Amino acid sequence: MNADRRQYTPKVQNSEEPRDQIVRPQPDTRFKTTDVTSTKGNEWEDYFLKRELLMGIFEKGFERPAPVQEESIPIALAGQHIIARAKNGTGKTAAFVIPILEKCDTSQNYIQALVLVPTRELALQTSNVIKEIGKHMNVQCMVTTGGTSLRDDIYRLYKTVHILVGTPGRVLDLASKHVADLSKAQICVMDEADKLISPDFQPIIERLLVFLPADRQILLYSATFPVTVKEFVLRYLPEHHEINLMDELTLVGVTQYYAHVQEKKKVHCLNTLFSRLQINQAMIFCNSTLRVELLAKKITELGYSCFFIHAKMQQQDRNRVFHDFRNGGCRCLVSSDLCTRGIDIQTVNVVINFDFPKNAETYLHRIGRSGRFGHLGLAINFITEEDKENLFAIEQELDTEIKPIPPIIDKSLYT
Template identity: 75%
Template sequence: MVTTGGTTLKDDIMRLYNVVHILVGTPGRVLDLADKGIANLKECTTLIMDEADKLLSPEFQPVLEQLVNHCSRKRQICLFSATFPVTVKDFKDRHISNPYEINLMDELTLKGITQFYAFVAERQKVHCLNTLFSKLEVNQSIIFCNSVNRVELLAKKITELGYSCFYIHAKMQQSHRNRVFHEFRNGATRHLVSSDLFTRGIDIQSVNVVINFDFPKNAETYLHRIGRSGRFGHLGLAINLITYEDRHNLFRIEQELGTEIKPIPAVIDRDLYCR
């Protein structure tokens, strides 16, 4: 069964009267069910954390620590993530004895994604975006901004330029976000403007272009953002709009990820992102 915050407990109680073999949920909701004695996790021998780096951030880690204590002492903990910061290592050292590590990042990181940057002034960004839309063969694109306010403002600008565009961010109601996501996945619009809410676990194969309208502050966010294109062996294009203030972040992220982000050429070969 699936359980998330913002839904009624009554439905969960009814379902947990029956046998449930796998419980998929958000940490706060699962802990709430366990604390209330609705979900008995004493026999739970496997705890899986997808996007472990996010789940073990300071925001969620206290909840996960409590959840672990609800599970069987003979438990297996599995952590999955594209990035493993220090918080994950600390948790692993405390809770997993004799851990086994599988690392596929050498094979998969940024594979199939061509990265460029355009050096622009802040006031030129919308014009640059308009030029990109006219020159690129976009199946679908996700355009990232660094704040909720900028997401909404940019989506309005793109619509005014005559392009179909949706937006999504964390301050929208969950039902509204679900609707936007499903309509975008079904091809109702070509462009989606997003905050970092949308950087993880989103597999939409038709997305072949990711644009960082605002350049991210760290390598982990950059990696997760551009990984929205190039899914399942498809090719993808990542374009970063870089201002003077972003230049040090650009260099640092290149160094940390061991990658090269090249200046954008006058013409981008469609074979780089349209297969």
């Protein structure tokens, strides 16, 4: 497995250089797909960002703005509402984090931005990006999600918090208790917005928006925007700037195959793939929590290192598994759809749908766990007789072709 998991290789600062020296990252010479390379040629300096923010951007290893960042950052800095649609793994998080940090006034001790996400794992990941890019700015970022101590969150909010990242239910709870004061939060970001504006979350979101100022700026980011989002947009973002980078880039960089197998032969087929593929790290998806645990046990019995994660696990166990997998603790992670959204582990180059998903949206988010930020990935789908019709429907909806798996898969397609 690759030992180096950084996205880029920044230049190492010489000990004689000033500590606040802005050091540009060295160019990343690895092949990248067009969804991150087809830029307008902008430089970070073109946005007149704070020096401390530029330092964090370059130390993070970002050479130049990606397309979604080029389109989004100037509009966000101008204070407009945004609806941005872009492929998974193309830099959406930094597209809203950078404007938030630029607008943040650390001399003021109140919540200035709210970032809402649908899962605890994504909240932790987003806060880490904020802290890394804003490391020279003294920005105080707090994460609050369900499944953790409410008392600890209340104590933390007595201290300075500039940016609050959390799941809607917990944030609403803190706002309703008048512990989290959102009355001066001028920016509200909804990442994975299609999920947040689904029937599960929309009532909570609408109650939460009441606590923000009337002139707040709303930024919506997602890879998919169902028709159901339109009503919400008309009500809360009547005048907005729309960014759509998905017309031809939906599945760029991810090679898709299917293997027609009987249910009882799936584990055998998986074992064969393990022996033939060059896997850095792999994510394997099942359609139920029970099947996740059973499959993880089978994979371990086959002699492969494997973790599993699903929504019914204790939060501390989920955090540990996610952290250890991100840091290379094992090669395989068996997951429910808990980890289909926003999870960014760039060493994942293979995704296997052990159970084929029920709809195109889930399929798109699952296979988007590979091929992150313009790199190549491989998606293999196990198809039973019952899945054939669904396979055809997803191909039609996404306007893509999922080909039969060949006897030998060219390693250059995903490594």
